[in-house]
Amino acid sequence: MIKNEKIIAFEVLLTGVHGEDLGIVETKEALRLAKELGVDLVCLSLSTSPPPCQLVSHTVLKEQSIKDKAMTKKLEKGAKVKEIRLSAYIEEHDYDTKKRQAERILSAGDAVQFIVKLEKRESQEAKQLIEVLVRDLKHCGKQDKGIQVSGKQVIAVMKPLD
Incomplete structure (x- = not known):
């Protein structure tokens, strides 16, 4: 200058x-x-x-x-990836809290990684939960990759909109 x-x-x-x-x-x-x-x-x-x-x-x-x-x-630092852990059988109030938390992180410019730990045979419920969460957060972020279902957890990553 x-x-x-x-x-x-x-x-x-x-x-x-x-x-x-x-x-x-x-x-x-x-x-x-x-x-x-x-x-x-x-x-x-x-x-x-x-x-x-x-x-x-x-x-x-x-x-x-x-x-x-x-x-x-x-x-220079780039965006951080913040982790939010959920349970497959989450109550509505807790779901709303986690959704607001994710909105806040995405609007700040950081990425969010949702992790649902599985117990027994919950993989379908966990996958449906993450699909609903991704759909509800479309206004402030986009899904990076598909939903990954591994042995003990289901993971999805959302990045902020450009």
Whole structure:
């Protein structure tokens, strides 16, 4: 990010502190105006001539850079997979609680892995439970792969919508 005296263009396309268009102004005049208002002159892009610049307060600039760093860090890490365990014979209230929990995780941008531990011969009930859960959560996520039925558990993974 290029700001203040580091901007070398002769004139800039200036936008005010509150987003108002101030037109094409000489860089010296824009810097004087920035000092007068107690803000920074920030160059938004170098690809056009004259380059678009904006008058931005110090606190807004600092908050924006912190947000950008946090977003970059989150993108580098990638999405987490959070696990939610269920039982094949779950009561309606508990089902609603687990569904809300999954909605919250998916809306935060993380994936959810549903695991239903099996006892005896519950594989059909467990598979039906997960199918209903996936259908109920279609508005905030999509199923990654099919439902996996192994010996002692049934697993399904949902990823957030892009």
